[in-house]
Amino acid sequence: MKIKQYIPSTSSIAYSVGVTLDRFIKMKQDDFPYASGELSQLLRDIALASKIVNRETNRAGLANIGGAFGQTNVQGEEQQKLDVIANIRFTRALTKGGEVCAVVSEEDDEVIDLQNGSGKYVVAIDPLDGSSNIDVNISIGTIFSIYRRKTPVGSPITVEDIMQPGNQQVAAGYVLYGSSTMLVYTTGHGVNGFTYEQSLGEFFLSHPEMKAPDDGKIYSINEGSYNQFEEGLKQYISYCKDKNYSARYIGSLVADFHRNLLKGGIYIYPATTKAPSGKLRLLYEANALAYIAEQAGGAASNGHMRILDIDPTSLHERTPLYIGSPKMVAKAEEFLKAHKEATANCN
Numbered sequence: 001m002k003i004k005q006y007i008p009s010t011s012s013i014a015y016s017v018g019v020t021l022d023r024f025i026k027m028k029q030d031d032f033p034y035a036s037g038e039l040s041q042l043l044r045d046i047a048l049a050s051k052i053v054n055r056e057t058n059r060a061g062l063a064n065i066g067g068a069f070g071q072t073n074v075q076g077e078e079q080q081k082l083d084v085i086a087n088i089r090f091t092r093a094l095t096k097g098g099e100v101c102a103v104v105s106e107e108d109d110e111v112i113d114l115q116n117g118s119g120k121y122v123v124a125i126d127p128l129d130g131s132s133n134i135d136v137n138i139s140i141g142t143i144f145s146i147y148r149r150k151t152p153v154g155s156p157i158t159v160e161d162i163m164q165p166g167n168q169q170v171a172a173g174y175v176l177y178g179s180s181t182m183l184v185y186t187t188g189h190g191v192n193g194f195t196y197e198q199s200l201g202e203f204f205l206s207h208p209e210m211k212a213p214d215d216g217k218i219y220s221i222n223e224g225s226y227n228q229f230e231e232g233l234k235q236y237i238s239y240c241k242d243k244n245y246s247a248r249y250i251g252s253l254v255a256d257f258h259r260n261l262l263k264g265g266i267y268i269y270p271a272t273t274k275a276p277s278g279k280l281r282l283l284y285e286a287n288a289l290a291y292i293a294e295q296a297g298g299a300a301s302n303g304h305m306r307i308l309d310i311d312p313t314s315l316h317e318r319t320p321l322y323i324g325s326p327k328m329v330a331k332a333e334e335f336l337k338a339h340k341e342a343t344a345n346c347n
């Protein structure tokens with residue numbers, strides 16, 4: 001009996017399809033000898049739910065799942081049907097997976113206790129980001145943050161488990177439902193992006209070790225509320241215009257963030273006179289993207305302090321967000337600080 005060693009074929013007739021998300025998670029898990037596989041399973045559960053939500057978003061116009069659901073959420077926003085569908089799909093996947101004890105969701109007023117005595121993890125999630133773009137076929141997303149609970153497994157869930165600053169995240173990521181669907185995540189060891197191959201039902205590694213360019217020429221801000229911006233920010237926007245930077249604003253946080261992460265740029269959702277804490281939510285929007293930004297060499301602040309160091313005080317609290325290329329975030333902070341100091345000196 002002859003035995004020969006396997007030599008991988010390099011022939012283009014059967015090109016390699018690449019590394020699947022499952023295999024990548026397994027490979028990375030092996031990097032941590034004490035890893036128990038629970039976080040890996042949790043990431044797989046999120047990937048599964050995102051495949052289902054991807055299917056729903058793709059056929060939203062056909063299957064009568066576009067449009068309003070007819071209820072408002074705790075933010076006072078009218079829920080879209082896809083907000084509710086995505087919320088059900090992710091919460092169900094996290095419950096069935098068995099790794100999670102509690103979920104904080106944009107679409108639920110209170111913390112959801114999954115009645116899972118063995119769950120080690122807490123997930124904060126924006127099931128559907130960019131809701132205003134659902135019915136107009138513009139990229140939308142999902143954003144998630146993962147924490148290890150602070151209290152012993154099996155004990156009642158406490159504020160301590162939920163109200164953790166972003167620097168306590170063990171993983172974070174987003175799904176972008178765009179011209180292609182991508183899952184981008186970090187477990188604190190760099191950022192990797194996977195593209196969904198619909199026909200095979202698999203995510204494949206397409207953007208290994210993503211790095212945010214140090215600087216950029218794109219600024220993303222909704223200037224519709226310009227008159228309510230603080231003076232320092234107005235000066236930074238003039239600076240961007242003097243520099244002939246490109247203004248790009250999709251109105252879906254995940255999509256704007258993703259573009260700027262790849263090309264270099266800054267996304268700003270500022271404080272305004274009407275909304276002094278801005279619009280975006282700390283626990284399930286800002287923290288996750290801030291962790292990814294920093295893991296890719298970018299930066300994220302509320303204009304004055306690092307997002308990841310903010311101690312949360314309420315479930316749906318909002319924060320101004322300045323995120324993207326580190327030099328651009330630093331420059332924006334500089335303008336805010338300089339104007340604040342100048343005003344203070346005048347008084």
Ligand SMILES: O=P(O)(O)OC[C@H]1O[C@](O)(COP(=O)(O)O)[C@@H](O)[C@@H]1O
Pocket residue numbers: 077106126128129130131132222251252253254279
């Ligand atoms: O319409 P505005 O005020 O520019 O706000 C757009 C921002 O609001 C959001 O839609 C808020 O997120 P949700 O859609 O998850 O509520 C962001 O995705 C987006 O960046």
Ligand SMILES: [Mg+2]
Pocket residue numbers: 126128129130253285
């Ligand atoms: Mg959102």
Ligand SMILES: [Mg+2]
Pocket residue numbers: 083106126127128129130131
């Ligand atoms: Mg949302």
